[in-house]
Amino acid sequence: MSKLINVVNKHLIVYIQFLKLSLITQMEYRWNFFIGFIVESGFIFTKIMYLIVIYNLDITINGYSPDEILLYVGTFSIITAFYTGFIMINFYEIPNNIKKGDLDLLIIKPVSLQFMLTLRKIDFSMILSNFLGGTAMVIMAILKLNIDLTFSYFLGYILLIFLGVIVAYTLFLIPQLLSFWIIETKAIFNISDKAWDFNTMPMVIYTKIIQRIGIFLIPIFTISNFPSMFLVGKISNTLLIWAYIVPIILFVLVRIFWNYAIKNYSSASS
Amino acid sequence: MEYRTNFLLNIFGGFFTLVIQLYLWSSIFENTSSKTVFGYTYSELIIYTVMAALVTNLVSTGFERDIALDIKDGGLSKFLIQPINYFKFRSSCFLGQKCSELLVTIILSVFLLCTINSVMDLDLNIINIFFSIIPILLSILLNFLFFYCISSLAFWFEEVSMLFWGVNLLTLIISGSIFPLDIFGERLNYALNFLPFKYTVYFPINIITGRLSPSMILNGVLIQLVWIVIHFFLLKALWKIGMNKYLAVGG
Numbered sequence: 132m133s134k135l136i137n138v139v140n141k142h143l144i145v146y147i148q149f150l151k152l153s154l155i156t157q158m159e160y161r162w163n164f165f166i167g168f169i170v171e172s173g174f175i176f177t178k179i180m181y182l183i184v185i186y187n188l189d190i191t192i193n194g195y196s197p198d199e200i201l202l203y204v205g206t207f208s209i210i211t212a213f214y215t216g217f218i219m220i221n222f223y224e225i226p227n228n229i230k231k232g233d234l235d236l237l238i239i240k241p242v243s244l245q246f247m248l249t250l251r252k253i254d255f256s257m258i259l260s261n262f263l264g265g266t267a268m269v270i271m272a273i274l275k276l277n278i279d280l281t282f283s284y285f286l287g288y289i290l291l292i293f294l295g296v297i298v299a300y301t302l303f304l305i306p307q308l309l310s311f312w313i314i315e316t317k318a319i320f321n322i323s324d325k326a327w328d329f330n331t332m333p334m335v336i337y338t339k340i341i342q343r344i345g346i347f348l349i350p351i352f353t354i355s356n357f358p359s360m361f362l363v364g365k366i367s368n369t370l371l372i373w374a375y376i377v378p379i380i381l382f383v384l385v386r387i388f389w390n391y392a393i394k395n396y397s398s399a400s401s
Numbered sequence: 402m403e404y405r406t407n408f409l410l411n412i413f414g415g416f417f418t419l420v421i422q423l424y425l426w427s428s429i430f431e432n433t434s435s436k437t438v439f440g441y442t443y444s445e446l447i448i449y450t451v452m453a454a455l456v457t458n459l460v461s462t463g464f465e466r467d468i469a470l471d472i473k474d475g476g477l478s479k480f481l482i483q484p485i486n487y488f489k490f491r492s493s494c495f496l497g498q499k500c501s502e503l504l505v506t507i508i509l510s511v512f513l514l515c516t517i518n519s520v521m522d523l524d525l526n527i528i529n530i531f532f533s534i535i536p537i538l539l540s541i542l543l544n545f546l547f548f549y550c551i552s553s554l555a556f557w558f559e560e561v562s563m564l565f566w567g568v569n570l571l572t573l574i575i576s577g578s579i580f581p582l583d584i585f586g587e588r589l590n591y592a593l594n595f596l597p598f599k600y601t602v603y604f605p606i607n608i609i610t611g612r613l614s615p616s617m618i619l620n621g622v623l624i625q626l627v628w629i630v631i632h633f634f635l636l637k638a639l640w641k642i643g644m645n646k647y648l649a650v651g652g
Binding site for chain 1: 580
């Protein structure tokens with residue numbers, strides 16, 4: 132047990148250094164940071180266009196009122212903030228690291244290779260715009276819906292967001308690992324990038340079969356649907372339990388797949 | 402070939418967005434008692450969504466980056482002594498690329514519309530589709546000229562790639578590529594009449610949906626032509642000023 136704590140501690144210390152380093156590098160080019168922030172805000176606006184449609188029609192979609200959809204979109208933005216800023220930004224570079232053999236340098240470091248490869252960089256401009264936009268939407272929705280937000284509910288909401296981020300990390304890492312076999316992975320990246328948008332709207336807009344597939348088979352809907360469902364009291368106990376199980380299953384799967392993939396790595400020069 | 406895979410990838414990526422929007426509209430129509438939404442019938446909205454995705458891809462440019470690179474790295478210099486000017490070079494590249502994309506777009510739209518038509522009845526009129534051909538071609542030209550103007554910004558700014566992203570995103574929103582512009586309400590939609598963007602996607606597609614009368618189509622085409630002429634002269638002016646600056650830097 133104490134060994135485990137040691138390992139976690141070590142990674143935490145390294146991660147704090149990563150945070151510092153990323154912040155320092157990005158503040159070096161402040162203008163770029165600012166433009167990145169603006170562009171990312173533009174992307175949020177394309178998501179808000181969906182809300183404009185819903186609000187202008189003032190329509191309840193399969194039991195979801197516009198305010199509840201606002202709560203959903205806000206939550207999704209917050210999760211997007213964590214996914215893009217902390218995780219996806221690293222996924223961009225996995226193929227390059229493998230292709231050029233830069234993995235050699237990372238492999239010899241005394242921390243987990245998966246940790247080094249997938250969590251090294253942090254992009255604050257992406258985090259900031261999505262997080263601020265999302266939080267504003269969530270607060271607005273909570274006020275409009277008159278949700279009595281107790282501390283335990285708040286904690287549950289945060290926890291479900293955290294679980295969603297883990298699902299996002301593991302689910303979207305799996306296709307990236309294919310770059311251990313395929314050299315040109317731009318297509319994989321593009322497609323998984325677009326697949327992220329499936330959560331732009333709550334899953335209730337899809338048919339029942341697609342919802343089932345998206346929850347249980349390819350659990351993409353589990354990323355962002357549960358937190359807002361929990362807040363408005365629309366989540367069933369089965370789904371709530373599932374929300375805790377999915378990240379564990381996926382994490383184990385990713386670890387197995389990772390260990391299998393890493394055996395396939397041959398350095399660039401050899 | 403590089404561009405072609407890119408084009409197909411974009412279409413494939415756009416396919417996801419298309420699915421989301423189709424489901425959104427379907428669920429909206431399931432939950433409303435009225436026959437129209439924002440003035441569109443269900444069939445019109447489906448046609449709009451499918452065609453907007455395809456036409457947006459068709460009119461999109463993407464050469465801004467290449468031009469910016471040429472301006473920054475001095476690739477432009479070789480065109481000064483060659484017997485073909487830069488604008489002619491870029492426009493023939495662009496047109497060549499668009500010819501093959503046009504073919505793919507036609508095949509894809511026939512395929513998609515027929516598939517959807519077999520599931521649900523679409524109100525498609527062959528004459529409307531025929532009428533939309535020239536406006537779509539003009540849209541390609543208009544968008545080309547607009548982004549050629551934008552690319553000249555590279556004469557003045559060091560780092561333009563993010564700026565291009567921003568402009569691209571903005572045009573997507575206000576040209577009606579994502580949703581029909583009617584969602585913004587009447588006033589804003591009216592205001593957009595005075596900008597060129599509406600005439601690149603929103604206008605030609607609404608010919609296909611059959612929402613425009615022949616006189617409105619003619620009117621729209623005239624406005625397209627006016628914008629094309631304006632952009633052409635703007636482009637000449639911008640590049641003339643830009644080239645002077647470029648020569649000053651290079652020499």
